[in-house]
């Protein structure tokens with residue numbers, strides 16, 4: 072497994088948006104261009120309330136998007152926190168998301184490979200498994216029309232292709 076995964080800006084901002092909305096994106100955009108910024112500086116540049124900036128930073132921190140370092144202000148004796156992006160950990164976060172998606176796709180693929188599906192042909196009706204179709208003597212539980220075997224090979228091929236793509240991305 073490679074130790075460095077490249078995460079593009081689009082992915083980074085998408086994660087920021089999921090975790091922190093548009094304010095979150097603003098903060099990550101600034102941290103993307105400049106390291107070691109204080110909460111006060113971020114609040115001033117973005118015009119977001121200091122408390123909200125702090126909340127967002129800790130949320131990002133909990134998801135390994137940002138990191139901080141603290142030192143004591145020589146004049147006041149107070150601790151000052153400076154915040155920066157944590158690029159490697161962002162990549163690790165993206166990697167863990169991909170792993171979750173991969174597991175879901177593999178579970179679905181196993182399900183598709185081990186089940187037969189039936190459908191009535193009515194676009195508004197869901198697929199029925201063999202077991203469900205047995206119960207209704209091969210009539211749609213939704214509209215009662217007769218059920219026909221569904222060829223799920225295209226679904227299986229789609230899932231296999233997706234799984235392959237994600238595995239390749241993760242090896243890069």
Ligand SMILES: [Zn+2]
Nearest residue numbers: 191196211214
């Ligand atoms: Zn139906």
